[in-house]
Amino acid sequence: MLVLSRKESQRIRLGDSIVVSVVKISGDKVRIGIEAPNDVLVLRDELEAWGADGPGQAAPEQHALPRSA
Structure with missing residues (x-):
């Protein structure tokens, strides 16, 4: 497993068509956004x-x- 650290509003790309974004960090919760086909x-x-x-x-x-x- 690859483990990456990201800050709020930073993104991770998976291949050519999937993007995972850190939308909000609040306490012990992280809200993520996923753009995918x-x-x-x-x-x-x-x-x-x-x-x-x-x-x-x-x-x-x-x-x-x-x-x-």
Whole structure:
């Protein structure tokens, strides 16, 4: 695992089409923004382990985070 330090408003690029931005840091929470093509599923890790049928099931696509305009 690559671990990087970033400050608020700094970005990380993943390949040619994905950008992760540190939007806000407040106490022990970090708000991030992710820019990715529509065909890339962006899913919080805890949602993958908790599918519609309970823990351990694959999460359906409707649990993906909404995209902003």
